[in-house]
Amino acid sequence: MTNRIAIILGLLIVGAIVVDAMFFGTEHLIFLAKKMLELMEWIAFWR
Template sequence: MTNTLAIVLGLAILGAIVGDVTLWDGQHLTFLGRKGLDLLEWMAFWR
């Protein structure tokens, strides 16, 4: 991964976060955070 690609992806993720917070008050971030924690717990089971 080149530096340019990393910066573009980082800006895209940051834009998605800002858009979610401004349009939907961060509801999707909360949902994704909870599902991410569930995924981590599920993966820890397989360790």
């Protein structure tokens, strides 16, 4: 992955989070962040 692709992908993800927060609020983002942390811990265990 080149730096240009990584920057574009990062901007798309941040933009999607901002748009989602503007329209639906931030309550579910906390839930998704907790689930993402659980997933990363589970993946690290199986690594």
